[in-house]
Amino acid sequence: METSIFDSYFNGYDEETQSLLRAVDKYISNTYPQLQRKLSYGMPTFALKKNIIHFAAMKHHFGIYPGPQAIEFFEKELKSYKTSKGAIQIPYNQDIPYQLIDAMIDYNIELLNKETL
Secondary structure, three states, rough: OOOOHHHHHHOOOHHHHHHHHHHHHHHHHHOOOOOOOOOOOOOEEEEEOOOEEEEOOOEEEEEOOOOOHHHHHHHOOOOOOOOOOOOOEEEEEOOOOOHHHHHHHHHHHHHHHHOOO
16 A cells, blocks of 8 residues: 555544544545645645645544635535534544535635735
């Protein structure tokens, strides 16, 4: 298996959680090859000049951290999830909402592009 910058983070979890984390990492890496991978705030992070999205394994849920603007913008789409100012909680018994992750990453990249114009 290919070594990942995130391996030190992933290796702290059981096999099932590692599998989920690696799947999300692989999906985002393949879908958004222009994003840089780094650890930020102790979490796997994808960035493009600044952080675009983080993800993390928590005790009772999988966390996605697209930032407060994305949470607010996608409020309707996030109704079925517990959210806070910048976080989305996905229960482990639910599928990862990859289309929503795509939409939030696209939104954050669009915001970044507007900032840098």
